[in-house]
Amino acid sequence: MHAAMEIPYVSTPRPDTGLYNAKIGIWLFLASEVMLFGGLFSAYILLRVGAPDGTWPEGWLNIPVGTTNTVVLITSSITTVMAWASCKMKQFGRFKLFHGLTLLLAMTFVGIKSYEYHDKFTHYEAKLNDQLVLADGKTVFGNLVANTNGVVLFSVSTGQPGEYEATPAKYAQAQVAKIVPGQIVDGHLVERAADHITLSGHTVAEHAELMNMRSAAARHIQHSEITLVPAQLRSIETYGPWHNTYLAIYFTLTGLHALHVLGGALVIGYLWGPGSKLWQTDPERFTNRVEISGLFWHFVDLVWIFLFPVLYLL
Amino acid sequence: MINWEQLFGLPPLASQQGQAIDNVLIYTHWLIAALLIGWSGYFVYVLYRFRASRHPKADYLGVRTHASNYLEGVVAVIEGVILLGFSIPFWAKAADQFPKEDASVVIKVAAQQFAWNVLYPGPDGDFGRQDPRFLSAQNAFGLDPEDPKTRKDIVTLNEIHVQVDKPVIVHLTSRDVVHSFKVLAMRVNQDAIPGMSIPLHFTPTRVGVYQINCAQLCGNGHSGMAAGRLHVDTPEEFAKWLKSKSGAAAAPASYE
Amino acid sequence: MQAIAEIDPLAAPHARPHGAARETHDGAGTFWRKYVFSTDHKVIGIQYAITGLCFLFFGFLLMTMMRWQIAKPGEPIPIFGPLLQAVLGDTAAKGIMSPDLYNSFGAMHGTIMVFLAIVPLAFGAFANLIVPLQIGAPDMAFPRVNMASYQAYFVGGVIMLASFIIPGGAAQAGWTSYPPLATVVATDGQTYWIIGMVFLITSSLLGAVNVIATVIQLRAPGLHWFRLPFFVWAQFVTAFLLLLAFPPLESAAVMQLMDKVAHTSFFLPAGLAVAGPDGHVSGGGNPLLWQHLFWFLAHPEVYVLILPAMGIVCEIVANNTRKPVWGYKSLVYALLILGFLSFIVWAHHMYLTGMGTKISTFFQTTTIIISIPSVIILTCLFLSLWGGSIRFNTPMLFALGFLPMFGIGGLTGLPLGFATSDIHLHDTYYVIGHFHYVVAPGTIFALFAGIYYWFPKFTGRMMNEFWGKVHFWLSLIFMNLIFQPMLFQGMAGMLRRMADGGANYSAARVPDAVGGLSNYIMQMNTMISYAVWMLGLAQVPFILNFFYSMWKGPKAPSDNPWQATTLEWQTPTPPPHGNFLTAPAVFRGPYEYSVPGHAQDFTPQNQPDRPATT
Numbered sequence A: 001m002h003a004a005m006e007i008p009y010v011s012t013p014r015p016d017t018g019l020y021n022a023k024i025g026i027w028l029f030l031a032s033e034v035m036l037f038g039g040l041f042s043a044y045i046l047l048r049v050g051a052p053d054g055t056w057p058e059g060w061l062n063i064p065v066g067t068t069n070t071v072v073l074i075t076s077s078i079t080t081v082m083a084w085a086s087c088k089m090k091q092f093g094r095f096k097l098f099h100g101l102t103l104l105l106a107m108t109f110v111g112i113k114s115y116e117y118h119d120k121f122t123h124y125e126a127k128l129n130d131q132l133v134l135a136d137g138k139t140v141f142g143n144l145v146a147n148t149n150g151v152v153l154f155s156v157s158t159g160q161p162g163e164y165e166a167t168p169a170k171y172a173q174a175q176v177a178k179i180v181p182g183q184i185v186d187g188h189l190v191e192r193a194a195d196h197i198t199l200s201g202h203t204v205a206e207h208a209e210l211m212n213m214r215s216a217a218a219r220h221i222q223h224s225e226i227t228l229v230p231a232q233l234r235s236i237e238t239y240g241p242w243h244n245t246y247l248a249i250y251f252t253l254t255g256l257h258a259l260h261v262l263g264g265a266l267v268i269g270y271l272w273g274p275g276s277k278l279w280q281t282d283p284e285r286f287t288n289r290v291e292i293s294g295l296f297w298h299f300v301d302l303v304w305i306f307l308f309p310v311l312y313l314l
Numbered sequence B: 001m002i003n004w005e006q007l008f009g010l011p012p013l014a015s016q017q018g019q020a021i022d023n024v025l026i027y028t029h030w031l032i033a034a035l036l037i038g039w040s041g042y043f044v045y046v047l048y049r050f051r052a053s054r055h056p057k058a059d060y061l062g063v064r065t066h067a068s069n070y071l072e073g074v075v076a077v078i079e080g081v082i083l084l085g086f087s088i089p090f091w092a093k094a095a096d097q098f099p100k101e102d103a104s105v106v107i108k109v110a111a112q113q114f115a116w117n118v119l120y121p122g123p124d125g126d127f128g129r130q131d132p133r134f135l136s137a138q139n140a141f142g143l144d145p146e147d148p149k150t151r152k153d154i155v156t157l158n159e160i161h162v163q164v165d166k167p168v169i170v171h172l173t174s175r176d177v178v179h180s181f182k183v184l185a186m187r188v189n190q191d192a193i194p195g196m197s198i199p200l201h202f203t204p205t206r207v208g209v210y211q212i213n214c215a216q217l218c219g220n221g222h223s224g225m226a227a228g229r230l231h232v233d234t235p236e237e238f239a240k241w242l243k244s245k246s247g248a249a250a251a252p253a254s255y256e
Numbered sequence C: 001m002q003a004i005a006e007i008d009p010l011a012a013p014h015a016r017p018h019g020a021a022r023e024t025h026d027g028a029g030t031f032w033r034k035y036v037f038s039t040d041h042k043v044i045g046i047q048y049a050i051t052g053l054c055f056l057f058f059g060f061l062l063m064t065m066m067r068w069q070i071a072k073p074g075e076p077i078p079i080f081g082p083l084l085q086a087v088l089g090d091t092a093a094k095g096i097m098s099p100d101l102y103n104s105f106g107a108m109h110g111t112i113m114v115f116l117a118i119v120p121l122a123f124g125a126f127a128n129l130i131v132p133l134q135i136g137a138p139d140m141a142f143p144r145v146n147m148a149s150y151q152a153y154f155v156g157g158v159i160m161l162a163s164f165i166i167p168g169g170a171a172q173a174g175w176t177s178y179p180p181l182a183t184v185v186a187t188d189g190q191t192y193w194i195i196g197m198v199f200l201i202t203s204s205l206l207g208a209v210n211v212i213a214t215v216i217q218l219r220a221p222g223l224h225w226f227r228l229p230f231f232v233w234a235q236f237v238t239a240f241l242l243l244l245a246f247p248p249l250e251s252a253a254v255m256q257l258m259d260k261v262a263h264t265s266f267f268l269p270a271g272l273a274v275a276g277p278d279g280h281v282s283g284g285g286n287p288l289l290w291q292h293l294f295w296f297l298a299h300p301e302v303y304v305l306i307l308p309a310m311g312i313v314c315e316i317v318a319n320n321t322r323k324p325v326w327g328y329k330s331l332v333y334a335l336l337i338l339g340f341l342s343f344i345v346w347a348h349h350m351y352l353t354g355m356g357t358k359i360s361t362f363f364q365t366t367t368i369i370i371s372i373p374s375v376i377i378l379t380c381l382f383l384s385l386w387g388g389s390i391r392f393n394t395p396m397l398f399a400l401g402f403l404p405m406f407g408i409g410g411l412t413g414l415p416l417g418f419a420t421s422d423i424h425l426h427d428t429y430y431v432i433g434h435f436h437y438v439v440a441p442g443t444i445f446a447l448f449a450g451i452y453y454w455f456p457k458f459t460g461r462m463m464n465e466f467w468g469k470v471h472f473w474l475s476l477i478f479m480n481l482i483f484q485p486m487l488f489q490g491m492a493g494m495l496r497r498m499a500d501g502g503a504n505y506s507a508a509r510v511p512d513a514v515g516g517l518s519n520y521i522m523q524m525n526t527m528i529s530y531a532v533w534m535l536g537l538a539q540v541p542f543i544l545n546f547f548y549s550m551w552k553g554p555k556a557p558s559d560n561p562w563q564a565t566t567l568e569w570q571t572p573t574p575p576p577h578g579n580f581l582t583a584p585a586v587f588r589g590p591y592e593y594s595v596p597g598h599a600q601d602f603t604p605q606n607q608p609d610r611p612a613t614t
């Protein structure tokens, strides 16, 4: 009897479209990926345009580190093309070399990215309590509630960050030597223990002063080690995605991109390792697979080319 | 004359701009009715005339005229007329052409789960300074207690008074989730969105008490958010009401 | 003119006992390989169909209970009430549906119907089952991706179902999941919803890539673009909508997930009186961002619900009028324009979010323009009837029912499309009536039509005509009794998503204010609810017919029982693994019925102009 039909154009191109099936597949997939990242980029634009003046951080990322990573990815795009070209020229050894390099560069990228993430997760912004210096030299930390009619109302910190005694304490004006309004300490973690936290950073009066790290003033900031005890802290928070919408979109975009890098690395690793057996039996199909993985890799690269200026430079 | 509003099942109308909305509704439904009746008639006729038992041999070509192109054209033109002639101009007026503030009743409304907070500027005609820092359960608008203007402001819950035939401007926002401010008889509907203050305006034309609906799903109390009332008063009543409120400790409660 | 000699497909040699094909051609293997982890497009299609029907039923079940609460707010639900209490606990205390539960069921009814029932049926099942056959392909282009698509759908469905029984229950913020409500509502159901959606989006994406690649690459020789059946065109455009519209929702879902679990503030502005799960909101976000991303998907999505339905109807109308569809090219062009425009109308769901004149003008205009291709498609289908020799079998009845029902649904979209009249109608039952006319007696009828029509292709048996007609007429009557009154309720100002059916806003409860809903409008609630339950009963003949016919129905008289022209009927029944015994070639357009000069009133696409010489 007749043989069952087989799926055509698995590795040879269909004459009228000039493409084999998987190539159409990957282009379609990439079109949807464009829409996926497009959605996030439009979110970025909307949030940034909607942010009131002076609330969108600038210069919070390390440009040399980002540039290095950009170079790493672009190089990997070149090696992946070389790998494919090697297959086309039937040079399996060279393919192994270039694809191995691509994999290595991918892992380098992920490594550098993790370093940058680590840097943010150990970067703290500590809002300090108001400080009441009494005439007898004692200091208390807490919230200044009111300062009228010769009386200072002050809710005193319980010693836990952000927690205060239920009823504010009353001081006569004469008892109070000085009121220091709550400041902000911003810096990297040096040491953290139950009874204190040490940051290497600087102190500012307003949160807004932390926004532009590209300004002339920001470049002259002196860093020093500052140790804080819990009673001093109104709140303390790392530079995680919860910190503000800039970091939120930064982590979301780069996190999703990093997942793509890892996914791509997985595919590349497979084709470099166990998947390369196909070369022996069906070199044409294997070459197609390398091409497909390369197309995906170029896309991942391209996304980064957009991410880098948008997040690091603008 | 026939009352088309009633025929189409619309609720009573008590605002000036509402007539334009009703008109668009009515014209569009005329178009719908015409197409529905026309096509239904055609449909029934065709099914009868060309059923297999009566018409055993199908005609390969079928319809040979191009009447349908004209029909599609006519539909498009009518839609175009409603769009360009009525709907777009109305929207321009509703969104951009606000009445003068000093000739209107100007209020702020902040929706919350599940009630309407209303703020009047009070006799001085000025709202107190607002700052998100002062937002609290007692201070739905975040009025600055230090601002002298705040003292004169009037705050009510679920109760809006306006004056008949005088434009009303509402600055609408929400304190928590998205709600939607809807007064059927005024043909007014506007989402209340946290983080945004959206102005809307209308001119009531009939004295009475009107229900305020919340038209956007806002949680498990959404269907119960029904206590809001819009009172359209005569000028005398309105003045009396304002007077009765001002001076009373209407401003946000104490801040000790 | 001389009559062309023709092969009689009824006597074609491949009509042979059903089942034989499977034995010889299936790649063999165990039960699991054949029915669960199969890569055969027909098996996957059937998996989609069965799962989708179950979800359709489940989505309906949720609504039957909600309709009790709407008709008799606060009264315990008979039969199901105690069951709900036993499974869900306090939200159904004493068998009464709490507002929380109502909101859960409402959100999940919408989600399940759209993403777990209609899309998997209209696209997942029908595209999988029919497209490869109609284009003369042995399978989909990527069979394993196809299997993964079904599996992702299945996992997504399981996650959605699981969310019902977690503490707090399923998502409660509507199928639209608007933040801040979605973020702050006190249940993890929303998180399940988001993760479930990510799986469903992945599933659609894989399916879409497959359908597009298959149509482009695997068309049989001679089957060029303007010889494709309209059904294939419809699925092709649908796949593009899924491919391009879903990812932005995925990005929005990722952001909402971040808001829920990483405490970001993508959609939360500063100063909210309610806060995120841990009370921390950094602020700076925008609730409208979600709405834009959601509707950027959800508007194209509604065309995903309707285009496959139009495709099915077109096939059946052509077949049962025994003549070509009228204006095939206009249909295709209208479809393409519709697909394109559907990406630029989304904000007509957001007219009342404080939209300026420019933006509202843009979206009103595009919305009204998009109604024109729909009008063209409907007009072509209506005109196709003229001059036909119309057979009123069950598939045709459902297809004919679709036409005016979609007509009503589509036409009621117009007053919603004008921003001005939408002020009055937004978020009322008029909207509910509008879109249910399109998706229920519209799409669901088309799906029924398709099931009755293609049933013999995959089972070798016919469904019962009598019970099919009973199913049709009862469904038609009850669907209209349900959705017609909703349009009136909406006009009168009844709001949707009311856990008490609007009782708190009724004139009876608010005698002091103008605007309360009249008794007359309120009584419609009860009437509609009865119609909903009757509609459920009306499905019994279908369900019985479906299962009975599968095993006991009369054998199909041939491989081509409807005497159709398209390629799916030119293979053995059921089609073997690989579909065609010999690769088919195509010589003509899809609807060559009653061609003058031919002896038969249908000329299959693969029939050579002259009998083959061998």
Ligand code: HEA
Pocket (backbone or CB within 6 Å): B035, B036, B039, B040, B043, C176, C302, C303, C305, C306, C348, C349, C367, C368, C370, C371, C372, C374, C375, C378, C379, C403, C404, C405, C406, C407, C408, C409, C410, C411, C413, C414, C416, C417, C418, C422, C425, C426, C427, C431, C434, C435, C438, C439
């Ligand atoms: C398959 C689904 C589907 C389809 C096809 C449509 C089609 C259309 N929809 Fe609908 N719509 C929805 C599903 C759908 N919609 C859903 C689910 C919602 C609500 C979502 C939510 O909020 O939860 C919605 C809501 C919705 C809104 C928002 C309303 C609001 O919330 O305030 C608007 C506004 O513009 C709108 C407009 C339209 C228009 C102009 C069309 C046009 O494309 C229609 C064009 C068709 C025609 C014009 C018919 C032509 C027919 C004839 C001429 C023949 C007539 C013959 C006889 C009657 C015999 N729709």
Ligand code: HEA
Pocket (backbone or CB within 6 Å): C050, C053, C054, C056, C057, C060, C063, C067, C106, C107, C109, C110, C111, C113, C114, C118, C173, C174, C175, C176, C305, C432, C436, C439, C440, C441, C444, C482, C495, C496, C497, C498, C499, C532, C535, C536, C539, C542, C543, C546
């Ligand atoms: C495709 C989408 C779709 C479909 C098909 C339906 C179908 C139905 N819907 Fe739904 N509905 C929505 C999408 C849909 N709905 C959405 C998006 C909302 C808004 C949600 C929100 O507010 O967020 C909504 C809201 C909604 C409401 C408003 C609730 C409210 O605002 O509070 C109501 C009220 O009556 C309703 C009723 C119905 C009814 C009676 C049906 C009926 O037509 C159902 C008919 C189905 C059947 C009768 C089942 C048949 C089953 C079989 C035949 C199974 C056979 C099985 C085997 C053979 C294995 N729906």
Ligand code: CUA
Pocket (backbone or CB within 6 Å): B111, B112, B113, B114, B178, B179, B180, B214, B215, B216, B217, B218, B219, B221, B222, B223, B225
């Ligand atoms: Cu407030 Cu609904």
Ligand SMILES: [Cu+2]
Pocket (backbone or CB within 6 Å): C298, C299, C302, C345, C346, C348, C349
């Ligand atoms: Cu829409």
